[in-house]
Amino acid sequence: MSNYRLRKTILDILERMEKDGSYSHLLIDHELKTGKIKAKDEGLLTEIVYGTFQRKLTLDYYLDAFIESRKKIAPWVRMLLRMSVYQMVFLDKVPDHAIIHEAVEIAKTRGNKGIASLVNGVLRSIQRKGVPDTANIKNSAERIAIETSHPEWLVNRWIAMYGEQITREMCEANVTRKALTVRVQPLKISRQEVIRLLTAQGLEVRPSVFSSQGIVIDKGNVLKTDLFKEGIVTIQDQSSMLVAEMLAIKPGMEVLDACSAPGGKATHIAEKMQNKGMLYAYDLHAKKAKLISQKARDLDLTIIVANEADARKLQELHEIESFDRILVDAPCSGLGVIRGKPEIKYNKNATDIKRLAEIQLEILLHVAPLLKKDGLLIYSTCTVEQTENEGVVKSFLQQQPDFIIDQRFFTELPAGFEHSPGRTENGLQIFPQTFQTDGFFLTRFRKK
Numbered sequence: 001m002s003n004y005r006l007r008k009t010i011l012d013i014l015e016r017m018e019k020d021g022s023y024s025h026l027l028i029d030h031e032l033k034t035g036k037i038k039a040k041d042e043g044l045l046t047e048i049v050y051g052t053f054q055r056k057l058t059l060d061y062y063l064d065a066f067i068e069s070r071k072k073i074a075p076w077v078r079m080l081l082r083m084s085v086y087q088m089v090f091l092d093k094v095p096d097h098a099i100i101h102e103a104v105e106i107a108k109t110r111g112n113k114g115i116a117s118l119v120n121g122v123l124r125s126i127q128r129k130g131v132p133d134t135a136n137i138k139n140s141a142e143r144i145a146i147e148t149s150h151p152e153w154l155v156n157r158w159i160a161m162y163g164e165q166i167t168r169e170m171c172e173a174n175v176t177r178k179a180l181t182v183r184v185q186p187l188k189i190s191r192q193e194v195i196r197l198l199t200a201q202g203l204e205v206r207p208s209v210f211s212s213q214g215i216v217i218d219k220g221n222v223l224k225t226d227l228f229k230e231g232i233v234t235i236q237d238q239s240s241m242l243v244a245e246m247l248a249i250k251p252g253m254e255v256l257d258a259c260s261a262p263g264g265k266a267t268h269i270a271e272k273m274q275n276k277g278m279l280y281a282y283d284l285h286a287k288k289a290k291l292i293s294q295k296a297r298d299l300d301l302t303i304i305v306a307n308e309a310d311a312r313k314l315q316e317l318h319e320i321e322s323f324d325r326i327l328v329d330a331p332c333s334g335l336g337v338i339r340g341k342p343e344i345k346y347n348k349n350a351t352d353i354k355r356l357a358e359i360q361l362e363i364l365l366h367v368a369p370l371l372k373k374d375g376l377l378i379y380s381t382c383t384v385e386q387t388e389n390e391g392v393v394k395s396f397l398q399q400q401p402d403f404i405i406d407q408r409f410f411t412e413l414p415a416g417f418e419h420s421p422g423r424t425e426n427g428l429q430i431f432p433q434t435f436q437t438d439g440f441f442l443t444r445f446r447k448k
């Protein structure tokens, strides 16, 4: 694929992300699977698409200094300018003159001479004068918002929750890449052996401190290895791996995973159960429930029974006090996984957060009676929103006096969490910047 075609494909993906609010990772995966992108270009395509979308608001701030405010420009032209400026400012892989040349060619072919001249003028001015200095922005929330491309309402909200320093670190982490991590299927092979095999294939890897099954891939493409293709390792973020680790699971138990698709944590729990016992996994959507069964089959785990159900109606399917362990990995705003899914920061609003917190509490209150006395329930989300995390935990404890926060949860956490900034009496908020993971929240209740 020529450079021109590659840039045009990148522009197409970015436009679809903007127009349909489509999931960036799904669009990129789809494009890479068409086989039209050369292996050597895959990294560049991913980098420009993610980078441009991640830094959309920063790039607009730069561009607005060079575009007359009265001038209306079509969304595709703005996107073309954004991806060009992203490459000029944040990447050093292609010289500026080549970036400008390709952008002008696209503008000419898709638009007309006038658009090509505008694109040429704006990009050449930026090349000559450089981008505006954000140090001049006086208001600190606005400055964080522009420098890290987050909506200002979100930055203000996080500053009110966590203070300016944590907010800035979090926003900065959200625009960086993190290392991919995988989980080993321990019933098939040991982590040590997988590390040996991956290292022999030239990858740079290290054991995760979050989970005895986790491996961090510092360099190399694990997705192309047979270990991945054969289901011996699966992709999972380290903070997600913490859930099964902290559920104090034993083989032979009866376990409920109330919001389970696509089954990352359910399969991890089944592995911890050594595929002995019973794990009921539910999801609201039938299609998604099928993904859980598929994942269980891929990993040769036979104890998972996956079905479609609303977690708020599980009392119709199961008896009171029938489970040793329950996991509520609740639907949430996803504001902890912005790094991998940048569209989330632009699409969510405060009303979504409030509504989600209501659903999360409803789910918890409904499944609580299904837990045996002395049983454990983990509540987790992939968000950094206090309303959805500590807020829900506090409301749940108020309405369910039979439940307490299990203090052993804190002593059983892996080393490194002793002074973690997000640790409170109600659970553990993992920030994306602390361990270079997804932002995640989890806590463990015990039924008295």
Ligand SMILES: C[S@@+](CC[C@H](N)C(=O)[O-])C[C@H]1O[C@@H](n2cnc3c(N)ncnc32)[C@H](O)[C@@H]1O
Residues within 6 Å of the ligand: 240, 258, 259, 260, 261, 262, 263, 264, 265, 266, 282, 283, 284, 285, 288, 309, 310, 311, 312, 329, 330, 331, 332, 363, 382
């Ligand atoms: C955070 S995801 C779960 C991820 C999963 N535990 C894993 O590790 O792969 C939340 C899931 O809850 C499902 N969901 C949303 N509302 C639900 C409800 N009322 N009952 C059951 N599942 C629900 C969503 O479809 C989504 O798949």
